[in-house]
Amino acid sequence: MTRLVELFILPILAALVPLIVGGKWSATRKATSTVLVFAIAFALCYGLTEKRSWRLSGRIVDSRTLRGINGAQITVLRSGKTIESDDNGDFQIELSPGLFDTQRAVVKVSKQKYRPVQKSFEPPIDNVLIEMDETP
Secondary structure, three states, X not given: OHHHHXXXXXXXXXXHHHHHHOOOOOHHHHHHHHHHHHHHHHHHHHHHHHOOOEEEEXXXXXXXXXXXXXXOEEEXXXXXXXXXXXXXXXXXXXXXXXXXXXXXXXXXXXXXXXXXXXXXXXXXXXXXXXXXXXXX
16 A cells, blocks of 8 residues: 555655646646646556565564464554465565665564564565563
Protein backbone atom coordinates (compact mmCIF):
# COMPACT_ATOMS: atom_id res chain seq x y z
CA MET A 1 0.00 0.00 0.00
CA THR A 2 2.81 2.42 0.87
CA ARG A 3 4.37 1.87 -2.54
CA LEU A 4 1.12 2.78 -4.31
CA VAL A 5 0.81 5.96 -2.26
CA GLU A 6 4.38 6.95 -3.12
CA LEU A 7 3.86 6.22 -6.79
CA PHE A 8 0.71 8.31 -7.09
CA ILE A 9 0.61 11.02 -4.41
CA LEU A 10 3.65 12.97 -5.59
CA PRO A 11 2.66 12.86 -9.29
CA ILE A 12 -0.89 13.95 -8.43
CA LEU A 13 0.41 16.88 -6.41
CA ALA A 14 2.82 17.80 -9.20
CA ALA A 15 -0.01 17.60 -11.74
CA LEU A 16 -1.90 20.31 -9.82
CA VAL A 17 0.84 22.85 -10.56
CA PRO A 18 -0.24 23.59 -14.17
CA LEU A 19 -3.82 24.00 -12.98
CA ILE A 20 -2.74 26.52 -10.33
CA VAL A 21 -0.16 28.55 -12.28
CA GLY A 22 -1.91 28.40 -15.62
CA GLY A 23 -4.76 30.71 -14.66
CA LYS A 24 -5.29 32.23 -18.13
CA TRP A 25 -4.29 29.14 -20.12
CA SER A 26 -6.84 27.45 -22.36
CA ALA A 27 -8.52 24.29 -21.08
CA THR A 28 -6.61 22.23 -23.66
CA ARG A 29 -3.25 23.64 -22.58
CA LYS A 30 -4.04 23.04 -18.88
CA ALA A 31 -5.13 19.45 -19.57
CA THR A 32 -2.08 18.70 -21.72
CA SER A 33 0.31 20.24 -19.19
CA THR A 34 -1.34 18.38 -16.32
CA VAL A 35 -1.08 15.01 -18.07
CA LEU A 36 2.53 15.67 -19.09
CA VAL A 37 3.62 16.73 -15.58
CA PHE A 38 1.84 13.71 -14.05
CA ALA A 39 3.51 11.29 -16.51
CA ILE A 40 6.99 12.71 -15.86
CA ALA A 41 6.53 12.72 -12.07
CA PHE A 42 5.13 9.17 -12.13
CA ALA A 43 8.05 7.90 -14.23
CA LEU A 44 10.55 9.50 -11.85
CA CYS A 45 8.86 8.09 -8.74
CA TYR A 46 8.59 4.63 -10.28
CA GLY A 47 12.24 4.65 -11.33
CA LEU A 48 13.45 5.80 -7.93
CA THR A 49 11.44 3.25 -5.96
CA GLU A 50 12.13 0.29 -8.27
CA LYS A 51 15.90 0.60 -8.24
CA ARG A 52 16.16 0.66 -4.48
CA SER A 53 14.69 -2.73 -3.68
CA TRP A 54 16.88 -5.22 -1.85
CA ARG A 55 16.77 -8.49 0.02
CA LEU A 56 17.18 -9.32 3.69
CA SER A 57 17.76 -12.97 4.49
CA GLY A 58 19.10 -15.07 7.29
CA ARG A 59 18.19 -17.37 10.15
CA ILE A 60 16.35 -16.95 13.45
CA VAL A 61 17.93 -19.11 16.17
CA ASP A 62 17.56 -19.90 19.86
CA SER A 63 20.40 -18.04 21.62
CA ARG A 64 21.16 -20.98 23.91
CA THR A 65 21.02 -23.92 21.50
CA LEU A 66 21.62 -22.06 18.20
CA ARG A 67 18.88 -24.20 16.64
CA GLY A 68 16.61 -22.59 14.09
CA ILE A 69 13.25 -21.31 15.31
CA ASN A 70 10.41 -22.13 12.96
CA GLY A 71 7.38 -19.87 12.68
CA ALA A 72 9.06 -16.75 14.05
CA GLN A 73 7.36 -13.61 12.73
CA ILE A 74 9.67 -11.13 11.02
CA THR A 75 8.00 -7.72 10.58
CA VAL A 76 9.47 -4.75 8.73
CA LEU A 77 8.36 -1.86 10.93
CA ARG A 78 7.90 0.93 8.35
CA SER A 79 6.01 -1.13 5.81
CA GLY A 80 4.30 -3.60 8.11
CA LYS A 81 5.33 -6.44 5.78
CA THR A 82 5.44 -9.69 7.76
CA ILE A 83 6.77 -13.14 6.96
CA GLU A 84 7.46 -16.27 9.00
CA SER A 85 10.68 -18.24 9.28
CA ASP A 86 10.66 -21.76 7.83
CA ASP A 87 11.27 -25.06 9.69
CA ASN A 88 15.01 -24.33 9.96
CA GLY A 89 14.49 -20.72 11.08
CA ASP A 90 15.49 -19.39 7.66
CA PHE A 91 13.78 -16.37 6.14
CA GLN A 92 14.03 -14.14 3.10
CA ILE A 93 12.16 -10.92 2.51
CA GLU A 94 12.26 -8.57 -0.46
CA LEU A 95 12.15 -4.93 0.55
CA SER A 96 11.44 -1.80 -1.42
CA PRO A 97 12.10 1.11 0.94
CA GLY A 98 10.48 3.54 -1.47
CA LEU A 99 11.02 7.17 -2.24
CA PHE A 100 10.65 8.64 1.24
CA ASP A 101 12.28 5.93 3.38
CA THR A 102 15.92 5.76 4.32
CA GLN A 103 18.16 2.95 3.12
CA ARG A 104 17.73 1.14 6.44
CA ALA A 105 15.23 -1.49 7.49
CA VAL A 106 14.15 -2.01 11.08
CA VAL A 107 12.71 -5.45 11.71
CA LYS A 108 11.00 -6.92 14.74
CA VAL A 109 11.17 -10.66 15.32
CA SER A 110 8.68 -12.31 17.64
CA LYS A 111 7.67 -15.81 18.64
CA GLN A 112 5.74 -17.18 21.60
CA LYS A 113 7.98 -18.23 24.50
CA TYR A 114 10.75 -15.88 23.26
CA ARG A 115 11.60 -12.25 23.95
CA PRO A 116 10.96 -10.01 20.91
CA VAL A 117 14.06 -8.76 19.10
CA GLN A 118 14.34 -5.52 17.14
CA LYS A 119 17.27 -4.99 14.73
CA SER A 120 18.25 -2.42 12.15
CA PHE A 121 19.93 -3.33 8.84
CA GLU A 122 21.43 -1.52 5.84
CA PRO A 123 21.18 -3.10 2.38
CA PRO A 124 21.95 -5.62 1.16
CA ILE A 125 22.08 -8.11 3.97
CA ASP A 126 22.26 -11.88 3.42
CA ASN A 127 22.82 -14.65 5.95
CA VAL A 128 22.13 -12.53 9.02
CA LEU A 129 21.86 -14.44 12.30
CA ILE A 130 19.22 -13.22 14.75
CA GLU A 131 19.34 -14.81 18.18
CA MET A 132 16.28 -14.95 20.42
CA ASP A 133 16.23 -15.53 24.19
CA GLU A 134 13.61 -17.76 25.73
CA THR A 135 11.36 -16.11 28.28
CA PRO A 136 11.65 -17.49 31.82
